[in-house]
Amino acid sequence: xxxxxxxxxxxxxxxxxxxxxxxxxxxxxxxxxxxxxxxxxxxxxxxxxxxxxxxxxxxxxxxxxxxxxxxxxxxxxxxxxxxxxxxxxxxxxxxxxxxxxxxxxxxxxxxxxxxxxxxxxxxxxxxxxxxxxxxxxxxxxxxxxxxxxxxxxxxxxxxxxxxxxxxxxxxxxxxxxxxxxxxx
Amino acid sequence: xxxxxxxxxxxxxxxxxxxxxxxxxxxxxxxxxxxxxxxxxxxxxxxxxxxxxxxxxxxxxxxxxxxxxxxxxxxxxxxxxxxxxxxxxxxxxxxxxxxxxxxxxxxxxxxxxxxxxxxxxxxxxxxxxxxxxxxxxxxxxxxxxxxxxxxxxxxxxxxxxxxxxxxxxxxxxxxxxxxxxxxxxxxxxxxxxxxxxxxxxxxxxxxxxxxxxxxxxxxxxxxxxxxxxxxxxxxxxxxxxxxxxxxxxxxxxxxxxxxxxxxxxxxxxxxxxxxxxxxxxxxxxxxxxxxxxxxxxxxxxxxxxxxxxxxxxxxxxxxxxxxxxxxxx
Numbered sequence: 001x002x003x004x005x006x007x008x009x010x011x012x013x014x015x016x017x018x019x020x021x022x023x024x025x026x027x028x029x030x031x032x033x034x035x036x037x038x039x040x041x042x043x044x045x046x047x048x049x050x051x052x053x054x055x056x057x058x059x060x061x062x063x064x065x066x067x068x069x070x071x072x073x074x075x076x077x078x079x080x081x082x083x084x085x086x087x088x089x090x091x092x093x094x095x096x097x098x099x100x101x102x103x104x105x106x107x108x109x110x111x112x113x114x115x116x117x118x119x120x121x122x123x124x125x126x127x128x129x130x131x132x133x134x135x136x137x138x139x140x141x142x143x144x145x146x147x148x149x150x151x152x153x154x155x156x157x158x159x160x161x162x163x164x165x166x167x168x169x170x171x172x173x174x175x176x177x178x179x180x181x182x183x184x
Numbered sequence: 185x186x187x188x189x190x191x192x193x194x195x196x197x198x199x200x201x202x203x204x205x206x207x208x209x210x211x212x213x214x215x216x217x218x219x220x221x222x223x224x225x226x227x228x229x230x231x232x233x234x235x236x237x238x239x240x241x242x243x244x245x246x247x248x249x250x251x252x253x254x255x256x257x258x259x260x261x262x263x264x265x266x267x268x269x270x271x272x273x274x275x276x277x278x279x280x281x282x283x284x285x286x287x288x289x290x291x292x293x294x295x296x297x298x299x300x301x302x303x304x305x306x307x308x309x310x311x312x313x314x315x316x317x318x319x320x321x322x323x324x325x326x327x328x329x330x331x332x333x334x335x336x337x338x339x340x341x342x343x344x345x346x347x348x349x350x351x352x353x354x355x356x357x358x359x360x361x362x363x364x365x366x367x368x369x370x371x372x373x374x375x376x377x378x379x380x381x382x383x384x385x386x387x388x389x390x391x392x393x394x395x396x397x398x399x400x401x402x403x404x405x406x407x408x409x410x411x412x413x414x415x416x417x418x419x420x421x422x423x424x425x426x427x428x429x430x431x432x433x434x435x436x437x438x439x440x441x442x443x444x445x446x447x448x449x450x451x452x453x454x455x456x457x458x459x460x461x462x463x464x465x466x467x468x469x470x471x472x473x474x475x476x477x478x479x480x481x482x483x484x485x486x487x488x489x490x491x492x493x494x495x496x497x498x499x500x501x502x503x504x505x506x507x508x509x510x511x512x513x
Contacts, residue, residue, distance in 0.1 A: 069219065074235040074263075079505040090221045124230040145265075 004162075005180045010155055012027040016136070019152040020049065021084035023134050024056035026150050031101060036129070038066035038097070042106040042118055043089050046070075048167045049136055060111030066100070068093040075117035095127035103149075107165035109135040137176055139163045196501045200312045200319040203328035212373060215497050216338050223493035225262055234267035237397045239503050242295045244270045244286070244320070246277070246302040251458055251488060252322050252331070256299050259495035265503070267297070283307065283490040287315040297502055300324075318502040326360050326421065331498055332457050333366030335491040337374060338501070339483055340411055340491065343453050348375030353405045355437060356415035356465050359386045360422065363457045364415060368394055381405045382415075382437060385426040402437050406447035414439050414465050430464050438466040444480055454482040 011019065015033050031037055034057070041050030047069045066105045069092045073079075076086075104118050113131060122131060134150035155163060157178065166175050194210055204212070216335040225233055241260045245253050252268075260267045270290070272278070277286065283302070290298060298315065300308050301322040309322035340347055352371050358364045358380050368391075371378050378396040382386055392398060399405050406412070417433065427433045434440075439454065460466050470482050 039434045074225075074233040079235060088218055090224050092224070120234070124232070125228060 003182045005182055007161070007178045007180050010137075010163075010173055010179050011176035013108045013155060013168075016152075016174045016176065019136065020052050021056055023150045023152060024053050024060060027053065027103060027132075027134070028057060028061055030132075030149070033064045033101075034061055034065070036099070036101050037103060038068060039103050039105060040068040040070055040093065040118075040122070042104065042114060043069055043071045044170060045165055045167050046104075046106040048169045049107060049134075053103075053105060053134065066095040068095065070104075070118055070121055070178060072114055072117035072121055075121050077113060077117075091121065093125050097122065097128050099127075099129045102128045102131045105134045105135055107136050107167075108163045108184055109133070109138045109146070109148050109151075110141055110163075112142045112144035115146045116144055137163050138167055185465050190404055196197075199502065199504070200308070200309045200321075201330055201498055201502055202312060202319065202321050204330045204333050204366045204373070205328065207330075207369075207373070209373045212334070212337065212370060215334055215494065215501065216341060218500065219334075219338050219490070219493040219497040222496045223490070224277050225496070226489065226492060232262055232264055234264045235500060235505060236260070236263040236503055237468065239263075239265040239296045239505075240268065240294065241265050241297045241299065241499065242268045242270060242290045242317075243322075244290065244300045245296055246272050246300075246307075247323065247454040249301060249322070252301065252329075255488070255491045256286070256320075256322065256331075256499075259492050259499055262492070262496055263499060265296075283311065284314050287311050287317075291315045291317050292357065297499065314418070318504070320498060320502055325362065326365070327362055328369075329367045329457075330366050330370075331491070331495055332363050333370040334498070335487055335494040336363075336413060336455055336457070337370050337453060338490045338494050339487050340453065342486075343481070343483065344410065347371070349377070350410040351379065351408050352375045352411040352413060353379040353381050353399075353409040354413045354415065355381045355402060355405070355439065357386045357417050357426075358382050358391065358415070359388055360418045361415050363413075367413060368396060372396070379405055379409065383427050402439075403443065403447045405483055406452070407449065409449065409452060411453045411455065412439065412448075413456065413457075416459060417461055417464055430461075434464055438463075438465060438467060439470055441469040441473070444470065445477060448480055452480045454480070454484075455487055456482075456484045458484065458488070462482070 039050045039054045041047035054065050057065050071089045071091045072084045073088045132149040135148045136152040138148055138151045138154050162179050164177050164179055166173055167175050194214055219286040243253055243256055295317050299322050299447040300311055300321045303325050305325035305327035307324045308319050321330055354364050368378055369416050379399055381399045381402055456466055462468055471505055475481055
């Protein structure tokens with residue numbers, strides 16, 4: 001049995017709140033035509049971060065952006081080799097993606113493989129004008145040429161460590177912690 | 185609707201889908217939940233996901249089929265699997281090749297899943313003992329038709345938001361029906377009250393042993409049913425006279441608009457597995473109208489759409505991608 005040991009809390013609820021505010025401002029700053037933007041969260045926790053960014057932009061600029069949710073399970077390249085069966089949930093994109101600027105939101109950017117899945121899935125829905133990426137944490141160790149346009153916090157990690165992003169909608173609290181997986 | 189926390193813990197472990205009799209309630213719920221997620225794919229501009237890329241699925245149909253075969257084939261293609269079709273008339277079965285040999289030969293071509301339909305009960309079970317590919321039962325004689333029952337359950341859940349404590353009546357030729365048997369197992373496991381209704385010659389009293397009620401009066405049944413699953417009179421399986429005439433059958437057990445207006449409860453959902461004998465078990469005005477009155481719906485074509493989603497879920501689970509599959513049936 002492997003154990004998970006919590007090592008340190010890197011972001012608390014207030015810091016997450018401020019970080020998402022900053023990312024929202026950066027999105028506004030970078031994109032001239034806000035109504036062309038749609039925010040798409042990757043299940044599970046990216047969806048809640050996407051909702052908060054959308055709410056922030058609505059509050060700051062008074063523009064209600066389209067919001068969607070992606071489940072990338074069926075696009076994974078490791079479906080045949082993973083031991084635990086991931087729960088497939090619904091992808092929900094109730095708007096026309098063609099010519100939109102899509103901002104993908106995820107909690108942690110790691111190998112980049114999830115983002116590759118998300119890109120493939122999005123393109124099955126249409127041809128967006130551009131796709132950008134926003135993540136709360138970038139922990140490094142990329143295996144594909146993927147980079148984020150908006151990064152909440154860079155947290156260098158070792159391969160035995162893992163980042164857990166907790167959001168109150170799923171986990172009951174907002175925090176980001178570094179955990180270590182130990183065998184024995 | 186379904187306890188999500190329970191499902192998170194659950195991992196599908198079956199290599200074959202032979203019938204609903206052997207499935208646990210949580211497995212049925214898992215299939216229905218997955219089908220709900222997969223149904224969205226059917227409305228995309230590109231109706232395809234790469235989940236089963238590289239998998240091969242053989243469709244081995246010894247009996248005629250429109251819906252089930254096309255549905256399995258499309259379901260496989262929506263998941264990016266390759267399909268091979270096998271129909272009896274153009275195969276070596278006419279030269280006398282046995283089921284086992286046919287299965288072994290298909291397997292020798294590295295097929296991952298065999299979907300089989302045959303007029304003999306137990307065909308899928310027999311094949312699962314003799315080949316190592318995953319076997320999906322698409323109807324074995326008068327025994328079971330599990331994916332039909334799963335899509336019926338899915339449709340009921342979609343419209344009624346629950347299955348437990350609903351009164352579901354299965355009407356018509358129960359004795360010859362594999363759809364009825366699979367539905368009975370599925371509905372009982374999901375906590376529904378099941379009433380069987382039909383002429384006594386098509387409704388053996390032994391069915392009571394399955395813990396269900398029996399009625400010979402459709403009007404009484406309509407007064408308490410939330411869901412009506414109307415079965416086809418299976419002329420191909422009936423070789424003796426079980427009722428005097430089609431006209432008489434229609435008189436007593438035909439689901440007509442007039443009968444529904446007079447007896448049915450508001451909210452009644454009408455299902456039929458197809459193909460329909462128009463004007464026998466279902467009148468055209470019920471079949472084509474959809475909404476009869478006060479929320480009385482016939483949803484026969486919605487069942488067909490849902491069948492695709494349910495079969496995608498079954499193919500995904502049986503293929504073993506995204507999870508370890510042990511040799512359990």
